[in-house]
Amino acid sequence: MADDLIFQPAARLAAQLAAGKISAVELLQACLARTRAVDGRVKAFNSFDEAGALALARQSDERRAAGQARGPLDGLPVGLKDVIAVEGQPLTCSSKMLANFVSPYDATVTAKLKAAGAIPFGRLNMDEFAMGSSTENSAFGPTANPWDLTRVPGGSSGGSAAAVAAGELPLTLGSDTGGSIRQPAALCGIVGLKPTYGLVSRYGLAAFASSLDQIGPLAHTVEDAALLLGAIAGHDPRDSTSFKAGVPDYRAALAARKGPWRLGVPREFFGAGLDLEVGAAVRQAVEFYRQQGCEIREVSLPLAAEYAVAAYYLIATAEASSNLARYDGIRYGHRSAAAKDAIDIYTKSRAEGFGPEVKRRIILGTHVLSSGYYDAYYLRAQKVRTLIRNEFAAVLRDCDALLSPTSPVPAFRLGEKSADPLAMYLTDIYTISVNLAGLPGISIPCGFTGAGLPVGLQLIGRPFDEAGLLALARAYESAHDWHTKHPIL
């Protein structure tokens, strides 16, 4: 029974819960059993609260028995990246700085999940403070790719992607600042959606780069992603950057919206640096849409291709240097035992509490905001950002969506790029510009390399057109079976 529940799409589990064929407690216990069986090797979890989750599962079953089930998510466990606050649960950001921090409040997405009856379960590993593309920057050790345990799952939401890919959880939430949902989803062979900036509240998401961060779903299928997005999207008065707009029924839109679509293929996203097998798989996906009657246009995004990574690493690090200033050892978090005065508390606690990549980005961000450098770096990067946004807007006037690889390469070996930060940064080359432009992007499985590593197709949509983007992704998914393939662990 329990094994039957592993790798099941969330929508099917929801149907089984609704039909009374399984209980929420049974489902959670299946997830727990799977996690116990494989997570020693995958290491997707930083921690989980079994008793608390079981209590919520029992409440869900009681609600359902009383005819008061709250909807499709009621009783479904949802894993949370360890950067999203859950009241009474650790919030480590995979950092020594917050190793012992317990959040006293719920993030808005957490509160929404609870309200929908979902069971927030587990604190999922990540690159420290979401800074990285491989989950190797975690203070608690790397997560492994379930398809090849010697390889990275991508990052920074590596734990969120690996937990789904390994069958430990049907649904997880990650956060995406420059590709941190889409790239690990691609490398782990699952679906990952970064919503339009402002669609999902950031309240309770420990900030990396405020103007780029978005929370989004990771799941086995497009329908599952639609299901989870519907539960977390919507305006939040606690987040000034959250957009005031209604939330459509994304799941209903999957069937309602049909092509043919006008699709753009950015020339520059298929150039140097793209793995041949990845490129081939993505071109085949493009061909699929053409055969479905879609109009395929080659488009050009020269600024995004040339300057997005540079602009991103100026803007994101500048914001991060300020956002992470609060981790000072004064009110909470790691405080150096060697500290003797206030300056000591700052310097020693931060020296001990942050890992090398976080320090690198804080130093870079501090520098670009410094008096005398602000105009040349930060201000210019913001101007470039505006140009990139305009470039996407122009292309999306004539195209419903854009197609590209999610990552230029499949999952790389643990340690392979650790010594070369720039090579690591370039793995986000196709995703970063989407964050700069604030657009929605989704990665769906579109094949495997000869070595059996998953390949992801990125679909980029118009602002707040998640419904259209999901329907477009679903059109591909329903004609392919990549999402039904699972790693053997």
Place this chain on the structure above:
Amino acid sequence: MFTRVAAGYGEPENTLTDPVVLALPGALPVLNKEALDKVIKAGLILGCAIAPVCTWDRKNYFYPDSPKNYQISQYDQPICTGGAVEIELPGPARNVMGAHRRIPLTRIHLEEDVGKLTHGATDSLVDCNRAGTPLMEIVTEPALHGADEAFAFLTALRTAMVQGGISDCDMEKGQLRCDANISIRPAGETKLGTKVELKNLNSISFVRDGIAHEIRRQTAVVTGGGSIAQETRQYDGEAGTSAAMRSKEMAHDYRYFPDPDLMPVRVDEAWLAAIRATVPERMFDRQRRYLEQYRLPYTLTSVLVPQLALCAFFEEAAALSGKPQAVANWIANDLQRELAAAGARAQAAAGVDLAASKVRPAHIAGLVGLVESGVISSSIAKEVFVEMFATGDQADAIVERKGLRQSTDAGELERWVAEAIAANPKAAAEFRSGNEKALNAIKGAVMKASQGRANPQQVDAIARKLMG
């Protein structure tokens, strides 16, 4: 300013906090519109230009009282620019109006306050109750010429802010704080000298004393052949001394940049109009109006105009009685005196609040009416006022109850005068021999016998007739 936690003073440490105030991971600021309303109102009161779009910047620096280690502030686009504060300098005497000047403002911006540190022998404690409360920073042009002007400026500014309902401006509670930038230059020189910033000026008097001290200190340095270093100094108001805190070289690089957590706020004309409708008349404008409209002297207006409630009280009483000067006299003198005395009895430092007074504008108007119509004399009216203040009864009721109506009965008056002449033969004789002043003794005796009820003019006439 960016959270929904209550602001307060004197609450237990770290109780007025939430995830936003404490800068917990994931917390986000959301603008409290009331804070912006108030700074816009302050700007309108002071005649500032209001920016059409209000933006927010982060001011980055590490300090243990700053939970985020950055403050949300406004850097190069403050919400208010320009404007001025009208001040009155000390006059030649207390009851003579001093010269007026307008002190131009550079800008007003809004930022969040920080917490409070308490330093012990071996540790320091942080109280975040005050952190995140809205703070308005008002910067003047270098236009104040000394300690007295600074004192007058802060007094006028405080009155404007209190009357506008912006803040209670209680310096003890940290609701009004002041840093003074001070420089000296040779007479006739137009270029400003090197400035020194003086901090820790905890009362308006300390501001005045601190500035006077700093001017003396700088003068001594320069006349001694030295030069002034640009620095920040801490003033000790009790000791009247100052000490260097940090030099220009140690100045922070605040790394200002637009706060990505907050959206710019558009301030449109409808919003401004709604706030403008709540802006009260400026104090000195009111003073000038009272002079023109009611012919009130400075001695009265200088008491009334600093207190908005007193002005409202006065204007209501004046409208009821039609005798503004008489009404103003009662309010500025007798009512103020009784309120202060009642405050002293209740051991309230600020006196008893006008709002709690049993004497209302109608009481004053009624009393003035009785005096004007000759029903009671001025001296009886003083007595009636005290009774009104104690009981809240109207003047006419008190006069009737106590039988204080002024007597104009010629027979009764003649009897009183005759008795007084008989009882004071010496004074009568002196008056008859030409000593006018001796009449006062006779009149005094009549007043005493009549318990003040005798009409003084009639008594005067009858006494002259009887002794003629």
